[in-house]
Amino acid sequence: MKYIFDFDDVLFLNTAKFKKHMYTCIEKAGVSHEVALKYYNEVRDKGFSMRDFVNAIYKNEKDIKISEEELYKEIMHEIKNFINQDLLNLIKGIGKENCYIVTHGKEEYQLEKIDRTSIAPLFCEIIVVQDSKKQSIENICAKNNTEKVVFVDDKEKRFKDLDFEKFPNLKTILYTGQDIETLRREINS
Numbered sequence: 001m002k003y004i005f006d007f008d009d010v011l012f013l014n015t016a017k018f019k020k021h022m023y024t025c026i027e028k029a030g031v032s033h034e035v036a037l038k039y040y041n042e043v044r045d046k047g048f049s050m051r052d053f054v055n056a057i058y059k060n061e062k063d064i065k066i067s068e069e070e071l072y073k074e075i076m077h078e079i080k081n082f083i084n085q086d087l088l089n090l091i092k093g094i095g096k097e098n099c100y101i102v103t104h105g106k107e108e109y110q111l112e113k114i115d116r117t118s119i120a121p122l123f124c125e126i127i128v129v130q131d132s133k134k135q136s137i138e139n140i141c142a143k144n145n146t147e148k149v150v151f152v153d154d155k156e157k158r159f160k161d162l163d164f165e166k167f168p169n170l171k172t173i174l175y176t177g178q179d180i181e182t183l184r185r186e187i188n189s
């Protein structure tokens, strides 16, 4: 069996932990949550990266207590602590040759986050896509057509354009933070 995992909000606790930490750092530096949110939304619409986000804040806001580089480092330094440990334990038992990451976002930023979590050696391939995951997921299914391929993502929309008729070996699982035993049952059902 092959396993494909999404990164943000699956392997990495982006919304639950990292974004909260990010806003805490920014507020501590003297920028209110409302102001930070405004820049966040602007940058997100163009394809989010932490560099662009921090840059947008410093370009417009004055009287920030620390330097742009210090704030960037403070935010990014904690990434290693926000990995989904339950999933990580599951993956360690699966074997590198069976595990893939297919993640969506700006390539440089996604790869920096993955690098900082130190989980890359647990995966045989890490793919960053800008648009649909269809091509990447279906390529993995085609290459492994004698095996079941399980694709775990927290966004239902990532499943919408997949060709389940052409790839009957593909099974999708919507990750909503379910416990590992539930996830195991869903994988094996």
Ligand SMILES: [Mg+2]
Pocket (backbone or CB within 6 Å): 006, 007, 008, 009, 010, 153, 154, 155
């Ligand atoms: Mg996600």
